[in-house]
Amino acid sequence: MVEAKILDGVGRILDGVAMAAEIKAEAAKLAAAFAEKTGRAPGLAVVLVGENPASQVYVRSKLKLARELGFHSVEHRPAADIDRAGLLALIAQLNADPAVDGILVQLPLPPHLDADDAIAAISPEKDVDGFHVVNAGKLFAGLPGFVPCTPLGCLKLIKSVQPNLAGANAVVVGRSNIVGKPMAHLLLQENCTVTIAHSKTRDLPAVIAGADVLVAAVGRPSMIPGKWIKPGAIVVDVGINRVPALDGKSKLVGDVDFESAKHVAGAITPVPGGVGPMTVAYLMVNTCRAAYLRAGLDWGGV
Secondary structure, eight states: OOOOOOBTTBOEEOOHHHHHHHHHHHHHHHHHHHHHHHSSOOEEEEEOOSOOHHHHHHHHHHHHHHHHTTOEEEEEOOOTTOOHHHHHHHHHHHHHOTTOOEEEEOSOOOTTSOHHHHHHHSOGGGOTTOOSHHHHHHHHHTOSOOOOHHHHHHHHHHHHHOSOOTTOEEEEEOOOTTTHHHHHHHHHHTTOEEEEEOTTOTTHHHHHHTOSEEEEOSOOTTOBOGGGSOTTOEEEEOOOEEEEOTTSSEEEEOSBOHHHHTTTOSEEOOSSSSHHHHHHHHHHHHHHHHHHHHTTOOOOOO
8 A cells, every 4th residue: 555665775865854844835825815805814822821831932933934924923921820810811912902913832731730621711713733522522422623733733634645534554652632632533534544552562672663653642752662663664753852862962862763764664754853843833824724714715735
């Protein structure tokens, strides 16, 4: 089924940076067209509670990209000790703001705040992360809604290798609401036969060995060696793990052992430079789509 071929002993390396650049360029065109039709730019509001350094970096990059693509971007940074009522009031304010089409509450939140509580407060029509139970239910039922950005990016990478996935055996390692479960549903919609593997799966190597398409999303560095992977499989590595490097610093690695897997897989994403850029690109796409739908305009985008 899989068309990817191993050339010179190495599978095709899927360049998420280049593919994301194409998606972002298309989002910029759609944003410009929206502004021409409505007189305003698509609006993205990001809520960052507290001073988490990693979250600050993520938020800064998202807002910078939004501005570069012609979006109206707004950042709200309540103090780390904001209470539940205060956070929900801020979200309600953004729900009611006509200039805001997408709302993103940056996770993780401080321990005294409930992430599910905050996500549930976001209007499903502005839930560009795709985490709200309404959008999760729509994905489950095969109805139009907002899908989490990382699975969308993964599917785009997979279909760049194999546009028709009907009949493929797909294995998703990881069952989170953010990646694993929505990824499985997207692959089901592509008519794959889907297995979700997790920490209780018996004989994980055997399960992975049957995969034409493998998506790894567990957060354990290099846990999947190349010898587990079916020759010619499409491998998408969602993991982002920081481990010690030989120079005494640190480096990022995925959940798949890239060096051994690249000689077996027909196509594989690197870490970094694979799924990560696609996630941010699809956040922009989801925001643009939300703007079009809220304005009653036809969405024919990415």
